[in-house]
Amino acid sequence: MRQIAGDVGVQAGALYNYIPDKQTLLFNLMRDHMEEVLEAWDAEPRPENDPLAELEAFARFHVRFHLERREAVFIAYMELRNLEADNLSDILALRKAYETALIDILVRAKDAGLIATSNPKVAAFAVIAMLTGVQTWFRDAGGLSREAVEDIYWEMTLGAVGKVD
Amino acid sequence: MRQIAGDVGVQAGALYNYIPDKQTLLFNLMRDHMEEVLEAWDAEPRPENDPLAELEAFARFHVRFHLERREAVFIAYMELRNLEADNLSDILALRKAYETALIDILVRAKDAGLIATSNPKVAAFAVIAMLTGVQTWFRDAGGLSREAVEDIYWEMTLGAVGKVD
DNA sequence: GTCTATACCCCGATAGAC
């Protein structure tokens, strides 16, 4: 709290004019982050009734968003263990809503015979883990552009869920 | 430190007969964990000069090992930020050695024309992130056996790296 | 080798003047 106060140019005590306590501050940060993810995906342009195109939109969106907000994504994961039980439940519900969006796409793609995945739910968890991992190694100074990385991850996503040729 | 001491049945001060300080304890735990991963993979039975079979061995080994040591894997990742610079370098070098084992398999598979991945290094990072993610959701009480989960992740790994039919 | 006791420091949060 003293470090945050220093960064915004006040003494630690002054922070308590704006927040009741540290736990609430952390919870609000994480809730806002998750809601921004959900709203951004909601607003992401994509076709309807075209599961493979929706899957491509999701994969590219997820990679792009997670590279744009590396620190927030890192915190949203690492600080889960510092949330009190009730707050954790709320955040996990938001995460589940995001996961469900991908599961829904995969189920529709499978029903349409476009992909062969044997388990859409597990596939969704695996794909999200794979895509999220990009933030652990990607650096703009490296040899790959963000677009090139999006291409690679989309290609891998499509293969992982068992595209039917 | 007081909690550790309580769990092993001594007072906090007595711990310092065994370790110089807390940082050294954390570093030793994480180094031991990484060395155990490397040694276990080294000892894992697998064919030689058969990149696809080696890839299957790696995928199944990684899933199995990470389900057997969920807590250790979790700590090895979450506590990275609490390592001092020199210690962090040592641990990251061990992680890199493990990643390199997979990159090597993928490069040989690609050179042999068995997989189509456009970037073996990125593919290796993506595959490891995907496989490691299993520990965030898998529970023995769920509907899937560990073997069934291994099967799914191996199938997805093969697709992700672009198996050539 | 373990104990009790404690030094020293940092934390979140509050009190009360301005």
Place this chain on the structure above:
DNA sequence: GTCTATCGGGGTATAGAC
């Protein structure tokens, strides 16, 4: 609304008796 000052508690680590 911000400040200074401080409370109460917890942290790692050490001192010294046994």
